[in-house]
Amino acid sequence: MPTSAPQHEPEQVPFWFDPVCPWAWITSRWLLEAEQVRPVRADWRLMSLAYLNLVQRDANQLDEGYRDFMGTAWGPIRVCAAAAHHHGPGILGPLYTAIGTRLHTQRRREDPAVIPDALTATGLPASLAEAAATTEFDQAIITSHHEAFDEVGLDVGTPVLRIRGTALFGPVVTPAPRGEAAGRLWDGLTAIAATEGFFELKRTRTRKPSFD
Numbered sequence: 001m002p003t004s005a006p007q008h009e010p011e012q013v014p015f016w017f018d019p020v021c022p023w024a025w026i027t028s029r030w031l032l033e034a035e036q037v038r039p040v041r042a043d044w045r046l047m048s049l050a051y052l053n054l055v056q057r058d059a060n061q062l063d064e065g066y067r068d069f070m071g072t073a074w075g076p077i078r079v080c081a082a083a084a085h086h087h088g089p090g091i092l093g094p095l096y097t098a099i100g101t102r103l104h105t106q107r108r109r110e111d112p113a114v115i116p117d118a119l120t121a122t123g124l125p126a127s128l129a130e131a132a133a134t135t136e137f138d139q140a141i142i143t144s145h146h147e148a149f150d151e152v153g154l155d156v157g158t159p160v161l162r163i164r165g166t167a168l169f170g171p172v173v174t175p176a177p178r179g180e181a182a183g184r185l186w187d188g189l190t191a192i193a194a195t196e197g198f199f200e201l202k203r204t205r206t207r208k209p210s211f212d
Contacts, residue, residue: 075132082131
């Protein structure tokens with residue numbers, strides 16, 4: 001009898017995110033686009049901009065407005081950590097999409113209903129919102145955070161992804177490439193990740209984040 005060709009599992013791409021970061025949000029939407037045209041799948045993981053900026057770095061170097069923002073940034077990532085603890089890591093992708101859509105695409109950054117709405121949209125109990133004000137899951141966040149930043153360094157932020165064993169900051173791009181353009185960006189990153197001794201490729205940002 002004829003046999004079908006072997007089916008290969010998609011390549012898992014660890015992607016560390018903080019839901020409050022607009023640049024990570026755009027990159028995450030690119031990776032979901034790349035999934036449609038390349039055999040890859042996002043493996044969503046947690047990092048904390050608040051921990052990075054207020055603990056690992058010198059918080060006194062931040063302007064007052066950004067320092068205050070970092071204080072509030074703990075809430076959404078704590079809710080993500082609580083959801084992963086109670087419902088498994090597979091919930092992170094849908095919950096990130098629900099939170100990010102409301103924070104960034106809908107521009108509801110000051111709306112206290114974002115987290116409850118996102119939990120409802122993801123089919124999660126509203127009680128998980130209480131995690132935003134506790135430190136119960138901070139160690140899980142910090143442990144996941146260090147998996148990325150112990151390797152990629154402290155002079156970057158989010159997004160961080162790991163491609164075939166190499167952790168990279170970025171890509172920072174706006175708007176998110178779609179279709180085959182998303183696949184070509186993935187192809188380029190695999191070449192970069194495979195280049196021994198590669199560290200940096202950058203230019204000054206001249207556009208604000210675009211969520212279209």
